[in-house]
Amino acid sequence: MENIKIVIAGPRGRMGSEAVKLVEKTPHFELVGAVDHKYDGQQLNEVNGFSSKVLIYNDMEKCFQETKPDVLIDLTTPEIGKVHTKLALQNGVRPVVGTTGFSKEDLKEIEQLIEEKGIGAIIAPNFAVGAILMMKFSQMAAKYFQDVEIIELHHDQKLDAPSGTGLKTAEMISAVREEKKQGHPNEKEVLSGARGADFDGIRLHSVRLPGLVAHQEVLFGGEGQTLSLRHDSYNRASFMSGVKLSVEQVMKLDLLVYGLENIIE
Numbered sequence: 001m002e003n004i005k006i007v008i009a010g011p012r013g014r015m016g017s018e019a020v021k022l023v024e025k026t027p028h029f030e031l032v033g034a035v036d037h038k039y040d041g042q043q044l045n046e047v048n049g050f051s052s053k054v055l056i057y058n059d060m061e062k063c064f065q066e067t068k069p070d071v072l073i074d075l076t077t078p079e080i081g082k083v084h085t086k087l088a089l090q091n092g093v094r095p096v097v098g099t100t101g102f103s104k105e106d107l108k109e110i111e112q113l114i115e116e117k118g119i120g121a122i123i124a125p126n127f128a129v130g131a132i133l134m135m136k137f138s139q140m141a142a143k144y145f146q147d148v149e150i151i152e153l154h155h156d157q158k159l160d161a162p163s164g165t166g167l168k169t170a171e172m173i174s175a176v177r178e179e180k181k182q183g184h185p186n187e188k189e190v191l192s193g194a195r196g197a198d199f200d201g202i203r204l205h206s207v208r209l210p211g212l213v214a215h216q217e218v219l220f221g222g223e224g225q226t227l228s229l230r231h232d233s234y235n236r237a238s239f240m241s242g243v244k245l246s247v248e249q250v251m252k253l254d255l256l257v258y259g260l261e262n263i264i265e
């Protein structure tokens with residue numbers, strides 16, 4: 001098997017630094033470059049104690065032209081992740097995107113680009129297998145319980161709320177349940193925001209606290225019973241088997257996969 005050549009955007013971040021370690025230790029993966037908004041022209045090993053000596057680029061297109069990667073792994077910020085994804089596709093590079101905060105419109109634009117370019121992309125709001133299962137189980141449960149609330153809990157450095165996982169869970173549940181306005185018909189928020197965000201009638205609550213990593217509980221209620229489905233990521237290594245699978249799979253794709261539940265059997 002030929003090596004898969006990879007560029008990582010956001011290599012100094014909490015997720016990006018884990019991804020660098022993953023690529024460095026995987027025999028058929030080859031890190032060929034890094035994209036950061038700082039340290040242009042320096043080597044990665046000089047800025048972050050990695051062993052890899054690849055160059056850091058501020059300019060993603062220049063990075064692609066000089067390093068000719070197969071795959072971009074993007075783990076940056078909600079604003080920049082979508083720009084990077086489009087740039088990758090325009091340059092014939094397959095994106096594996098963990099960055100969250102993509103809107104429906106962003107996904108549509110990306111899908112159009114994929115059609116034009118004929119290469120695949122993976123956008124995964126959550127790479128952890130346990131989180132994927134929690135989302136799938138929630139979708140199953142929603143057929144039997146119409147009332148559901150999602151509580152996602154994250155570290156206090158997170159930029160987007162609700163989380164990508166929370167939103168994806170709501171989308172998956174909404175796809176199988178009849179729309180319902182939950183709670184009392186005359187319910188009134190005494191303090192704005194008390195009932196959380198509303199996605200097709202599903203309430204989404206975001207908790208941000210130091211000490212947390214990434215957690216989510218999906219709570220279903222029915223006559224005389226509740227069902228709680230919970231997933232906890234205690235470290236960022238929990239996401240890496242999903243990143244590895246995505247890099248391998250994206251090489252075989254010519255469409256957009258949005259969510260790893262679509263490729264995990």
Ligand SMILES: NC(=O)C1=CN([C@@H]2O[C@H](COP(=O)(O)OP(=O)(O)OC[C@H]3O[C@@H](n4cnc5c(N)ncnc54)[C@H](O)[C@@H]3O)[C@@H](O)[C@H]2O)C=CC1
Nearest residue numbers: 010012013014015035036037076098099100124125126127
């Ligand atoms: N899909 C998944 O399983 C997971 C997704 N995430 C998502 O990944 C993203 C990153 O999360 P963290 O690593 O916790 O954030 P972080 O803040 O630790 O890392 C983001 C990195 O992006 C870099 N960056 C900012 N602007 C840039 C630019 N223009 N070019 C290149 N790099 C740039 C920053 O310097 C920083 O190092 C977030 O959107 C988060 O929601 C996080 C964990 C798991």
Ligand SMILES: O=C(O)C1=N[C@H](C(=O)O)C[C@H](O)C1
Nearest residue numbers: 100125126158163164165214
């Ligand atoms: O920012 C994070 O940390 C995480 N982001 C993703 C999300 O928004 O769902 C995945 C995971 O929850 C961790």
